[in-house]
Structure formats: structure tokens, C-alpha cells
Amino acid sequence: xxxxxxxxxxxxxxxxxxxxxxxxxxxxxxxxxxxxxxxxxxxxxxxxxxxxxxxxxxxxxxxxxxxxxxxxxxxxxxxxxxxxxxxxxxxxxxxxxxxxxxxxxxxxxxxxxxxxxxxxxxxxxxxxxxxxxxxxxxxxxxxxxxxxxxxxxxxxxxxxxxxxxxxxxxxxxxxxxxxxxxxxxxxxxxxxxxxxxxxxxxxxxxxxxxxxxxxxxxxxxxxxxxxxxxxxxxxxxxxxxxxxxxxxxxxxxxxxxxxxxxxxxxxxxxxxxxxxxxxxxxxxxxxxxxxxxxxxxxxxxxxxxx
Amino acid sequence: xxxxxxxxxxxxxxxxxxxxxxxxxxxxxxxxxxxxxxxxxxxxxxxxxxxxxxxxxxxxxxxxxxxxxxxxxxxxxxxxxxxxxxxxxxxxxxxxxxxxxxxxxxxxxxxxxxxxxxxxxxxxxxxxxxxxxxxxxxxxxxxxxxxxxxxxxxxxxxxxxxxxxxxxxxxxxxxxxxxxxxxxxxxxxxxxxxxxxxxxxxxxxxxxxxxxxxxxxxxxxxxxxxxxxxxxxxxxxxxxxxxxxxxxxxxxxxxxxxxxxxxxxxxxxxxxxxxxxxxxxxxxxx
Numbered sequence: 244x245x246x247x248x249x250x251x252x253x254x255x256x257x258x259x260x261x262x263x264x265x266x267x268x269x270x271x272x273x274x275x276x277x278x279x280x281x282x283x284x285x286x287x288x289x290x291x292x293x294x295x296x297x298x299x300x301x302x303x304x305x306x307x308x309x310x311x312x313x314x315x316x317x318x319x320x321x322x323x324x325x326x327x328x329x330x331x332x333x334x335x336x337x338x339x340x341x342x343x344x345x346x347x348x349x350x351x352x353x354x355x356x357x358x359x360x361x362x363x364x365x366x367x368x369x370x371x372x373x374x375x376x377x378x379x380x381x382x383x384x385x386x387x388x389x390x391x392x393x394x395x396x397x398x399x400x401x402x403x404x405x406x407x408x409x410x411x412x413x414x415x416x417x418x419x420x421x422x423x424x425x426x427x428x429x430x431x432x433x434x435x436x437x438x439x440x441x442x443x444x445x446x447x448x449x450x451x452x453x454x455x456x457x458x459x460x461x462x463x464x465x466x467x468x469x470x471x472x473x474x475x476x477x478x479x480x481x482x483x484x485x486x487x488x489x490x491x492x493x494x495x496x497x498x499x500x501x502x503x504x505x506x507x508x509x510x511x512x513x514x515x516x517x518x519x520x521x522x523x524x525x526x527x528x529x530x531x532x533x534x535x536x537x538x539x540x541x542x543x544x545x546x547x548x549x
Numbered sequence: 550x551x552x553x554x555x556x557x558x559x560x561x562x563x564x565x566x567x568x569x570x571x572x573x574x575x576x577x578x579x580x581x582x583x584x585x586x587x588x589x590x591x592x593x594x595x596x597x598x599x600x601x602x603x604x605x606x607x608x609x610x611x612x613x614x615x616x617x618x619x620x621x622x623x624x625x626x627x628x629x630x631x632x633x634x635x636x637x638x639x640x641x642x643x644x645x646x647x648x649x650x651x652x653x654x655x656x657x658x659x660x661x662x663x664x665x666x667x668x669x670x671x672x673x674x675x676x677x678x679x680x681x682x683x684x685x686x687x688x689x690x691x692x693x694x695x696x697x698x699x700x701x702x703x704x705x706x707x708x709x710x711x712x713x714x715x716x717x718x719x720x721x722x723x724x725x726x727x728x729x730x731x732x733x734x735x736x737x738x739x740x741x742x743x744x745x746x747x748x749x750x751x752x753x754x755x756x757x758x759x760x761x762x763x764x765x766x767x768x769x770x771x772x773x774x775x776x777x778x779x780x781x782x783x784x785x786x787x788x789x790x791x792x793x794x795x796x797x798x799x800x801x802x803x804x805x806x807x808x809x810x811x812x813x814x815x816x817x818x819x820x821x822x823x824x825x826x827x828x829x830x831x832x833x834x835x
Contacts, residue, residue: 368817374804391603
């Protein structure tokens with residue numbers, strides 16, 4: 244299996260055997276190959292991160308940690324963290340649960356499987372802006388089709404104000420994010436399910452293991468590393484989410500759906516407080532850095548297994 | 550999909566369980582697909598139908614007026630053209646940067662390679678919101694705001710890490726015997742890349758181009774902060790503006806959404822497997 248950080252080097256390329264024919268044969272050659280990309284990442288990703296961190300230290304009282312001191316006692320900041328946790332955990336759990344259920348359902352030969360696979364790709368491929376437009380339309384309190392379905396439930400006689408109620412608005416942005424995101428997780432889990440060796444199931448049948456026992460002792464251990472890896476990816480996907488939240492609720496009502504990304508944007512472009520926005524961005528950077536390290540560790544585990 | 554299991558090991562008559570499974574798949578697919586259906590239906594029927602409650606699930610009559618109105622009254626053609634321009638520049642920039650880098654990651658041995666891989670993952674996982682304010686400050690300083698070239702450069706910076714993984718996986722799959730034979734025949738590593746490896750990895754190159762194109766095509770956050778002149782609006786920006794303008798008829802808005810989504814949907818379906826591999830940095834087979 245192809246691996247990201249492990250070696251698949253040709254023997255001939257090891258330095259001791261490299262022929263020295265100018266730049267191409269020299270030790271500097273690999274570095275020259277990555278230099279343009281490194282320069283761009285340095286200039287437009289790494290440098291802005293550092294500059295943002297510097298913004299955060301630049302306070303009216305001079306260079307200092309005032310922003311971070313303020314952050315510790317800022318109720319808005321802690322509410323944002325709370326909203327981010329609720330949003331992120333719900334998205335991760337829902338996306339993996341739905342993704343896995345669907346993958347299990349599809350892990351079976353049937354006619355039209357290719358069609359279902361292609362249909363599955365659609366929500367994932369539709370850009371976020373049209374997704375936001377569609378969800379807003381479906382939830383409109385006066386003519387949204389979602390309300391028409393909801394009214395079929397006995398006892399529901401009024402169309403809820405989806406985007407004006409803090410709890411419902413959170414449910415809406417979670418729902419839209421999960422809907423747009425889950426196909427990827429389903430497709431990856433499906434391929435993980437198909438990598439679980441057949442022999443294990445054959446052996447289980449001979450031992451008369453039931454359906455549940457097969458799932459518990461064969462399927463689940465077989466896909467656990469992939470599941471963990473995907474949990475980290477879903478975590479990153481949901482903490483990055485800006486466009487859907489911004490266009491569906493604008494972070495509201497009040498600040499009920501303001502998670503990390505909209506909070507940074509708001510501080511910077513609504514309140515023009517680049518310095519405090521920088522401080523929140525540093526928190527975001529920290530979260531994402533930790534998640535990346537988890538990803539690397541889990542990725543090695545997936546590779547070790549396959 | 551090579552292996553199908555466990556029920557598919559032998560051909561046999563469909564059982565009750567298979568029927569239930571099939572039914573479940575149909576129902577779930579319908580639920581999943583519903584928002585897409587709704588978007589399309591709302592764009593092809595008269596507004597009055599969409600605005601009644603409860604809205605009829607099937608269109609009573611087909612009215613393509615929305616698309617006519619969209620293209621005549623709104624500058625959608627211009628938006629799509631500018632999106633195509635920015636996305637094409639992003640593809641060119643991405644290919645220039647990613648081909649040599651993926652080659653170095655896949656085929657060469659050098660100290661610091663793992664560190665470079667880690668750095669790429671880092672930048673790939675970084676939320677755009679973390680850098681958006683400092684990037685705006687940087688771009689203002691350089692006079693690069695309201696500049697589609699500069700926007701494409703930024704899109705390139707945010708998509709190359711993912712593309713590097715996709716192309717690396719594709720380079721990894723070239724048999725090393727072929728490369729070694731070329732080396733023995735006197736090709737140097739630069740020529741091996743262009744004359745041997747690249748011709749064998751055309752699907753990978755296509756996948757990378759598609760990913761870069763639509764990453765740029767779909768992007769909203771950077772576009773909305775860096776582009777303020779409405780004659781430079783890209784489609785995602787134009788669409789978001791239509792959404793907030795209260796005078797845009799609903800069916801025109803939905804028509805714009807459908808128009809904007811057609812290309813990415815078709816292309817994503819085509820390169821689905823490559824995408825899966827790239828997004829998990831090669832750890833999972835697509």
C-alpha cells in the first residue's frame with residue numbers, strides 16, 4: 244500500500260549510488276524540487292500564522308499577553324468554545340455513525356451499487372454556497388419543504404423558526420455540515436470494510452459466530468484504525484467549517500452558532516479587532532496542530548495494519 | 550471494488566434479507582438525495598409553486614424561465630468565466646509546484662523528507678480562518694487585493710498539500726524496474742521524471758488538476774475577503790451576494806445554485822477514488 248511518510252525509495256537514488264552529473268545528480272536536487280512549494284507555503288501559510296500570532300501580542304499597552312488574559316475572562320470566548328465543542332462533537336459522532344451504517348449496508352454485492360456510489364458523491368461535490376442556499380430554502384418558516392414533512396408528525400401544528408431558535412439553528416448547521424461531509428467517510432469506510440480478510444468471516448461461520456459477534460470481533464477490530472483516522476479528519480473538517488455556518492445562520496441567532504472559524508472572522512471583520520482575532524486564531528492553530536499530530540500517529544497505525 | 554463479501558461468495562437467489570437491505574438502501578439514498586432533488590425542482594418550476602405551503606413534491610409544470618432570467622439579468626456568465634479563470638490559474642500553479650515536489654516525496658531519498666511531509670500535512674489541516682486576517686494584511690501591503698491572480702496564488706497555496714499526496718500516491722505506483730532501466734540507459738533523474746514517470750501517471754495528473762480546479766471554484770472565505778469590486782466577483786462570491794439580496798427571485802437563486810454545481814459534481818464522480826486516497830494522505834485505498 245502506498246504510504247505517505249514512509250519510504251518507497253528506489254535503491255538507485257540513495258546518495259552513495261547517485262551519479263554526480265551536475266545539479267540533477269547532486270545532493271541538493273531534492274531540495275531544489277521542493278523549494279518552490281516550500282516558498283509558497285512559507286509565504287502564504289506559515290508567515291501569516293506567525294504574523295497573526297504577532298498581532299495577538301500587539302496590544303494598546305505594548306507587546307504583551309493582555310489579549311490572552313482577557314480571553315480567560317471573556318464570556319463570549321468561552322461560549323464560543325462551548326458552541327465549537329457541541330458542534331464538533333455532534334458532527335464527528337453523526338458523520339461516523341451515518342457513514343459507517345451506510346458503508347455496512349453497501350458492503351454487499353447488488354445491482355446498482357455503482358449508481359448508489361455515484362449518487363453518494365453528489366452532496367460532497369456540491370459547493371458549500373449552493374448547499375447553504377438549499378438548506379435555507381428547505382427550512383424557510385413560511386414555505387420550507389422540511390416543515391411540510393415535520394407537520395406529518397402528530398402534534399406539530401406550527402412551522403418552527405429554524406434559524407431564530409438557538410437550539411434549532413445549531414441543529415441546522417450540524418445537519419448541513421453532516422449532509423455535505425458524510426459521503427467521503429462512507430466511501431472510505433466501505434473500502435476499509437472490503438479490506439477485512441474474507442477468511443476471518445469464513446472461520447467465524449465455521450465457529451457458528453452470530454451476526455453481532457462477527458461485527459464485534461472481526462469487522463470492528465478490522466476497521467478500527469481507519470475509524471480513528473476518520474474521527475480526526477471529521478474533527479478537522481468541522482473545526483474548519485466556516486462557509487455553511489456563515490451563510491446559513493451568520494453565527495446567530497445572537498452567537499448561538501458562532502464556532503471557532505466564524506468567531507475569528509467576526510473579530511477581524513465585524514469588530515475590526517485584528518489583535519484579538521489573532522489570539523483566537525492562535526487557539527485555532529493549537530487545536531489544528533494537535534489534531535494533525537493525532538492524524539500522523541493514527542495514519543501509521545492504519546499503514547501498519549494493511 | 551475487487552472483493553465483495555460476505556454474502557457474495559456464491560451466486561444464489563436473493564433472500565428476504567437481501568430484499569430488506571435493498572429497500573433500506575433505496576430509502577436512505579432517497580433521503581440523502583432529497584436536497585439535491587429539491588434544488589433542481591425549485592429551479593425548473595414556477596416560483597408560485599415553490600412559495601406555496603406545503604410545496605408540492607412533484608413539479609406541476611416545467612418553467613425554464615429561471616435560467617433565462619439568470620443569464621439575462623444577472624452577470625452569472627461573467628462570474629463563471631472569472632471563476633474558470635482563477636481556477637485555471639490555480640491548476641497551472643499547482644501543477645508547476647506539485648510535480649517536482651511529489652517526485653521528491655515519492656522517488657528520492659533525502660534527509661528532511663519526513664519533516665517536509667509533516668509540514669505539508671500541517672498546512673493541509675490548517676483552517677483558512679486562522680490565516681485570513683493576516684493574509685488580508687499581507688495582501689493589502691502588497692497591493693494584491695482585488696487581484697484575481699493573487700487570489701489564484703492563495704488558492705494554490707491551500708490546495709497543493711492535498712495534491713502532493715494524491716500525485717505522490719500515483720508516482721509510488723510506477724514500477725521501480727522501469728525507472729531503474731531508464732537510469733541505466735543514461736537518463737538522469739530529471740529526464741526520468743518527464744519522460745518516464747509523468748507519461749505513466751496521467752490519471753494522477755488529471756485528478757490533481759480536477760482537485761485544484763474545484764478547490765478554487767468552490768472557495769468562498771478568501772474570495773469574499775480579498776475581492777471587493779463586484780466586477781471581479783467569482784461565482785461563489787456572486788452567488789452568496791444573490792442569496793443576501795432580497796430582490797432575487799427564489800427560482801433564479803436555485804437556478805444559479807444548480808448551474809454552479811454541475812461541473813464539480815460531474816468531475817468529482819469521475820475522480821472519486823483518487824480523492825479518497827489524497828484526503829487521507831495515502832493511508833486508505835480509494
